[in-house]
Amino acid sequence: MGNTTKTYYRMELNKYSKTITQDVTQPAAQAMLYAIGFKEEDFDKAQVGIVSMGWDGNPCNMHLNDLATVVRENINNTKDLLGLRFYTIGVSDGISMGTDGMRYSLVSRDLIADSIETNAGAQYYDAIIAIPGCDKNMPGSIIAMGRLNRPSIMLYGGTIAPGHYKGEDLNIVSAFEALGQKIAGNLSEADFKGIIKSACPGAGACGGMYTANTMASAIEALGMSLPNSSSNPALSAEKQQECQAVGAAIKILLEKDIKPRDIMTREAFENAITVVMVLGGSTNAVLHLIAMAKSVDVPLTQDDFQTISDKIPVLADFKPSGKYLMEDLHQHGGVPAVMKYLLSKGLLHGDCLTVTGKTVAENLADAPDLDFEQQKIIMPLETPLKATGHLQVLYGNLAEGGSVAKISGKEGERFEGPARVFDGEKHLIEGLSSGKVKHGDVVVIRNIGPKGAPGMPEMLKPTGAIIGAGLGKSVALITDGRFSGGTHGFVVGHITPEAHEGGLIAFVKDNDIIEIDAINNTLNLKVDEATIAERKANWQQPALKATKGILFKYARHVTSAANGCVTDEA
Numbered sequence: 001m002g003n004t005t006k007t008y009y010r011m012e013l014n015k016y017s018k019t020i021t022q023d024v025t026q027p028a029a030q031a032m033l034y035a036i037g038f039k040e041e042d043f044d045k046a047q048v049g050i051v052s053m054g055w056d057g058n059p060c061n062m063h064l065n066d067l068a069t070v071v072r073e074n075i076n077n078t079k080d081l082l083g084l085r086f087y088t089i090g091v092s093d094g095i096s097m098g099t100d101g102m103r104y105s106l107v108s109r110d111l112i113a114d115s116i117e118t119n120a121g122a123q124y125y126d127a128i129i130a131i132p133g134c135d136k137n138m139p140g141s142i143i144a145m146g147r148l149n150r151p152s153i154m155l156y157g158g159t160i161a162p163g164h165y166k167g168e169d170l171n172i173v174s175a176f177e178a179l180g181q182k183i184a185g186n187l188s189e190a191d192f193k194g195i196i197k198s199a200c201p202g203a204g205a206c207g208g209m210y211t212a213n214t215m216a217s218a219i220e221a222l223g224m225s226l227p228n229s230s231s232n233p234a235l236s237a238e239k240q241q242e243c244q245a246v247g248a249a250i251k252i253l254l255e256k257d258i259k260p261r262d263i264m265t266r267e268a269f270e271n272a273i274t275v276v277m278v279l280g281g282s283t284n285a286v287l288h289l290i291a292m293a294k295s296v297d298v299p300l301t302q303d304d305f306q307t308i309s310d311k312i313p314v315l316a317d318f319k320p321s322g323k324y325l326m327e328d329l330h331q332h333g334g335v336p337a338v339m340k341y342l343l344s345k346g347l348l349h350g351d352c353l354t355v356t357g358k359t360v361a362e363n364l365a366d367a368p369d370l371d372f373e374q375q376k377i378i379m380p381l382e383t384p385l386k387a388t389g390h391l392q393v394l395y396g397n398l399a400e401g402g403s404v405a406k407i408s409g410k411e412g413e414r415f416e417g418p419a420r421v422f423d424g425e426k427h428l429i430e431g432l433s434s435g436k437v438k439h440g441d442v443v444v445i446r447n448i449g450p451k452g453a454p455g456m457p458e459m460l461k462p463t464g465a466i467i468g469a470g471l472g473k474s475v476a477l478i479t480d481g482r483f484s485g486g487t488h489g490f491v492v493g494h495i496t497p498e499a500h501e502g503g504l505i506a507f508v509k510d511n512d513i514i515e516i517d518a519i520n521n522t523l524n525l526k527v528d529e530a531t532i533a534e535r536k537a538n539w540q541q542p543a544l545k546a547t548k549g550i551l552f553k554y555a556r557h558v559t560s561a562a563n564g565c566v567t568d569e570a
């Protein structure tokens with residue numbers, strides 16, 4: 001085992017794997033390691049588990065296994081480190097959306113967390129590098145890192161390039177909205193097909209400020225990925241360089257024993273929320289960041305989002321409600337340029353530690369400056385797109401435990417209208433085609449909460465169709481489900497308690513008046529108390545829709561949206 005100094009040094013790096021590699025009472029384990037090609041010197045190395053969420057069936061994930069191979073090479077070329085790849089699952093929201101398959105989407109976040117925890121925990125990896133693509137992959141990876149609390153880096157698979165059709169830039173949401181345009185009679189069959197064929201040109205996660213790019217940006221701001229990880233496109237040279245940089249970075253984390261709990265502090269989460277607000281990110285950030293914070297026991301609630309939303313403006317003109325894609329920001333300095341600007345204005349905590357082993361401020365010292373003449377993606381604080389955050393937490397009789405609204409400001413901030421109730425999203429498309437949904441309506445989609453669906457699916461098919469049908473400014477939508485980052489319009493999700501738990505949303509009837517007020521942050525059903533009491537009188541909790549398998553287990557364990565939908569709380 002060499003001299004004592006050397007052994008002591010190596011024991012520090014292989015704090016976990018030494019249980020397998022150094023213990024003389026573990027000969028069978030060591031025999032297994034010889035079988036996978038270990039040389040004598042490898043037994044002294046720190047083992048880095050490299051987990052890829054790569055799979056063939058999704059553009060966001062199709063290239064991740066290739067990235068993992070490059071990462072492994074880099075790790076193995078780093079003195080004292082040995083990389084071992086493993087793989088976990090994913091769900092493509094873009095493909096599952098609008099189907100029952102989407103019930104598995106949020107479930108996959110926790111399955112990813114559980115599977116990474118399981119593999120790394122059982123095999124005693126000293127460090128973790130996770131390579132996620134589609135949106136739930138990222139919080140799933142971070143939750144596992146938080147639970148394991150071993151040196152960890154997330155390397156985001158990167159954003160997709162824009163598609164092109166008839167001179168227009170396209171992205172996945174163009175395909176969702178094309179359905180509504182077709183229903184409204186504004187799109188020919190040929191153009192419908194043309195958009196579908198051209199929307200997504202190849203590998204990479206959905207290109208706008210949808211949930212994948214939102215979570216990647218939030219996690220970079222949190223300090224858990226290398227600078228630029230969130231804006232380096234999937235197929236860029238910079239993404240390859242990032243793969244070549246993780247070995248040196250993870251070695252520093254191992255040497256200095258910098259762990260997720262040292263990085264993911266309360267201040268770091270505030271940085272992440274600030275960046276989500278500035279970028280106009282997805283509502284999913286609320287439940288994912290709450291769940292990620294729980295993995296390291298940092299208290300974080302929906303109300304913290306409101307506090308930050310009250311003081312942080314939206315500066316970015318990204319899709320879905322704006323013009324630009326993440327790849328555009330990459331051309332102008334990426335997320336570090338945005339963070340550098342925010343730091344210079346005192347809006348970020350600069351002293352938070354990151355996976356470079358340095359602080360946020362140190363990382364940003366050499367980042368490019370945003371040029372407000374050259375680019376119109378990020379506006380200066382003096383001329384924001386919206387003076388306060390777009391994510392608003394509303395309470396009221398319809399949401400006693402809170403709800404999350406996405407208010408771009410373009411649709412106004414107050415809405416009152418008659419309810420048009422749908423149990424699940426399936427009949428909404430019919431409702432649009434038959435004219436059941438009219439200007440001024442508040443569409444209610446219920447019984448799709450974390451327990452009720454189960455799995456709290458995203459409602460991009462209905463919201464995309466509403467926008468495509470030209471009703472985006474005149475119809476509001478509330479739900480106990482959630483939204484994809486591609487959703488825009490006047491929308492409120494995460495309604496807690498959900499219908500399945502007897503929340504008032506379960507008792508709404510067609511034509512009841514609903515008031516949404518994102519100035520005073522209220523969401524109320526304007527029906528008198530006596531009528532509400534009458535409707536509630538004989539209510540019994542419905543049986544779970546799933547009776548076995550993962551959806552059953554999930555429905556049994558999942559907590560409310562306000563609690564991050566975590567599945568590991570008593």
Ligand SMILES: CC[C@H](C)C(=O)C(=O)O
Nearest residue numbers: 093094210211484485486
């Ligand atoms: C286009 C939206 C994407 C498919 C998604 O799931 C999200 O952003 O949440």
Ligand SMILES: [Mg+2]
Nearest residue numbers: 093135211484
């Ligand atoms: Mg999604």
